[in-house]
Amino acid sequence: MEPVQKKKLYVEVLDRLMDAISTSEFPPGSQLPSEKELMNMIGVGRPSIREAMLALQQMGLIKISHGERARVINPTPDVIVDQISAAMIMMLATNPRGLQELKEVRLLLETGLVRVATRRATARDLERLAESIRQLQEARGDQTKFVAVDMQFHAIIAEMSGNSMIAAVSKGMLDWLSRFKRDLVALKGAERLTIEEHERIYKAIAAGDAEAAATAMAEHIDRANELYSKLKTSSQG
Known part of the structure; x- marks a missing residue:
């Protein structure tokens, strides 16, 4: 003992x-x-x-x-996630499995989130998503801005869930991933594909089809993960 x-x-x-x-x-x-x-x-x-x-x-x-x-300080979910952000970014940069595991978490979280967001979507929410897509089109050619607007689209969906804890975790995760995502949009055709995929997700949400929205989100995230793997392999070759 x-x-x-x-x-x-x-x-x-x-x-x-x-x-x-x-x-x-x-x-x-x-x-x-x-x-x-x-x-x-x-x-x-x-x-x-x-x-x-x-x-x-x-x-x-x-x-x-x-x-x-x-x-x-009022310990809101945003404050708590912000407190661990520096450590998470360091872990992702140094742990060989860290980024892959976070991408798996993102796939599970965002496909679930978009289902909830579809069921709870308001006219104002749809306006915000549509505006985000317009901003994404305008940001083509500007990698930093394009990634920021891309992340904003996903953050809006997280907010639509109506769950402040989930939204804070999702926003934090997107911020951590964005540190490693900027090179992806430089690949030929990546910006066009991202816009098309966002439009597909938006149309499914607007139609109230939660399963179609989840499928579109999964395809969007899987495609981004494949691009990252290809980019990482080519940079190591």
């Missing part, structure tokens, strides 16, 4: 502060007491307070600004 591990002092401080935040003793938007006040309240030294505060900031629960007391 393993012996009970004694917690480091800052971890105990962290637990106390997290409890206070979760029970709304310090609600989102409020400021935490100063370091000196916390030292007196909890009965620990400054190093433990500072380590605990740094951990809270890394978790996305507080914001520390120079010259001001730390402020509690």
